[in-house]
Amino acid sequence: MHATFTPSPKQAERGLNITAVRERVAALAEIVQVLPLAVPPSPDAPGGLSFALLLVTAAPDLDIAAAIGIDASDVRQLDSAPVEPVPSDAAPAVVVDEPELLDEVAPQRLRFVRVDVARLDDAMEHLSTLIVTRSRLARAVAGLRAAGVQTRELAEVLRDNGRQLRDLRASILRVRMVPVAEVLDRLPLVLRGLRRESGKQVRLLVEAGNAEVDKGVAERLFPALVHLVRNAVDHAIEAPELRARLGKPEEGTLRITVGSHSNARLELTVSDDGGGVDRAAVARRAGGELPSTDDTLLDALCRAGLSTRDEATMTSGRGMGMDIVKRIVVDQLGGELSMKTEAGSGTVFTLRVPLTLTIVDAFTLDCRGQRFVVPVSSVEEILEVDPAAVRFGPSSRAERLGLIERRGEAVPLVDLGGALRMKAEAQATRQALLVRYRGEPLAFGLERVIGQQEAVVRPLADPLVQVAGIAGATDLGDGRPTLVLDLYSLGAALQERAA
Amino acid sequence: MSALVRAAGGSTEVRHRGPEEPAPADAGATLLCVVFRVGASEYALPAETVLQMESFEGATPVPGAPPFIVGVVQVRGRILPVLDLRLRFGVPVGEPSLENRIVVGQVGERVVALLVDSAREVLVIPRAELKPPPAMLDGSGRGFVQALAQLGPRLVMLLDFARIIEEEDPHGV
Secondary structure, three states, rough: OEEEEOOOOHHHHHHOOHHHHHHHHOOEEEEEEEEEEEEEEOOOOOOOOEEEEEEEEOHHHHHHHHHOOOOHHHOEOOOOOOOOOOOOOOOOOOOOOHHHHHHHHHHHHOOOOOOOOHHHHHHHHHHHHHHHHHHHHHHHHHHHHHOOOOOHHHHHHHHHHHHHHHHHEEEHHOEEEEHHHHHHOOHHHHHHHHHHHHHHOOEEEOOOOOOEEEHHHHHHHHHHHHHHHHHHHHHHHHOHHHHHOOOOOOOOEEEEEEEEEOOOEEEEEEEEEEOOOOOHHHHHHHHHOOOOHHHHHHHOOOOOOOOOOOOOOOOOEOOOOOOHHHHHHHOOOOOOEEEEEEEEEEEEEEEEEOOOEEEEEEEEEOOOOEEEEHHHHOOOOOEOOOOOOOOOOOOOOOOOOOEEEEEEEEEEEEEEHHHOOOOOOOOOOOEEEEEEEEEEEEEEEOOEEEEEEEEEEEOOOOOOOOOOEEEEEOOOOOOOOOEOOOOHHHHHHHHHOOO | EEEEEOOOOOEEEEEEEOOOOOOOOOOOOOEEEEEEEEOEEEEEEEEEHHHEEOOOOEOOOOOOOOOEEEEEEEEOOOOEEEEOOOOOOHOOOOOOOOOOEEEEEEEOEEEEEEEEEEEEEEEEEEHHHHOOOOOOOOOOOOOOEEEEEEEOOOOEEEEEEHHHHOOOOOOOO
């Protein structure tokens, strides 16, 4: 028979996506094929995507329709002869001959091109060099203007060129985007193995919606998700007998939701209904005090090699791998990782990662005589600072924390050069970049913000130059690297130093 | 060195070269090296480790990096750390000069540029001339020098690139 599943927010609300549908249908029928079809976007199919399912089954239409979340009238029999019931242990004879359906599928498929990611990287690389060249051009024009040359027409061309480059960049970035659902599609397979090994009952609910993310981000993100799923099954969700005793359903639930945090960030949550993180056990292992907040608890969990279990297990070994999760999310992707946990009722991990890598809109700034750039997306506001209005509290440390007033609220002010441990002498703070670190405002003081431009971020790959607070380097057109700051990880490093 | 000899019956046996057999011509008899100067001494790296040499026009300082890292430079689109060999070897830092070079080396996945006083020469060193360094020289235990070669009046120290770019000095070695 033939049925169609169209992902939509309405379906997602009921916990139905193609992965869930596959699982539910597999229980009732032999799935011959699932074909993705492009359909014109409509309120019922906002993603412009639909899946045709070819099934061999003896189950009634009504049951199949219920599993897919559609009306029974939308299930079509492809065979006029009644389907012979197939003994469950015998391989069903699968004969699908439906020219009409295949005709419907073929032209749609032709609209898609499979492209090697390396080719996309290549295109991106060329675009990157174009952007660097444009910076050089802009620099040359500025030089001409300074020398008294009439540059109005040149400036106009530059402006057009800049707009075209932005459009081209947006197009290439769009090409590189993959549905997050596609990435998460691989998780049920992982979970199946974990269920077998642990003997626990866990179901996975995935609500990916239509969110898309850069292929490179998706590839890096996946191992972090596997770690979190593993931890949930291994450490968080209790054995069925214990769950029954606690009055919970024997089957644990693992839920992954995906949403856009802002237009530049993707937010993923991984939540379980397990026992919550054992604070006392973490404190014992980490050899420190009892973490009082979820944030400090997460910091302790992310310390390398920590596990709250005494014995190593098949699946997660001895460590929880939270240090790896943190390294991927925070260090590699420049994102944020947070956690909320409640004893007895479960844990929620929230991952916020940039949708794309490599090219960002950035502020250029001067700090102690050195030029830096900061991604615009990480800065909430640029504040003007009157050095005379900065107040300092008592402090025993060399790096004193100042306080400035912002709309009637006191905001901590950290000297950026000091936070970076720059050797050059401190200069008067005139401006500050306001960021949010764990929901709290934090201002980084510096000499001045110079401007805004696009920057191609290259990673600092070597461990000798992997430093907290520095995300990479970029070429602003002078052929020399300019460091790209990651104020979020700098905030984290400060917190660590203060602790 | 071993060779696969296919016997008539289709089975495969492995034959090892006996000690009496000579090594294949050339291979391993000499070592092609890039030679450079740091302070008053001459050092060498196997040419196969060296990707390229560039003139040095200053690096972008990376705050928080180890003290012997003078910063990063961009070489053919790649951002590389620059390790100052004077600082690494405890030689007082001299005035920058036009002779300064960076020697870009690779080991495994890592690519690091070494800042040296000057570098000009590629030298063929007979392996027979390479002698283990005296224990006293390596007193720091860091194993930067892999071997010594006395070539007439010149003393050349063959460096261990992997040891030099280690993040921390190994303890207790």
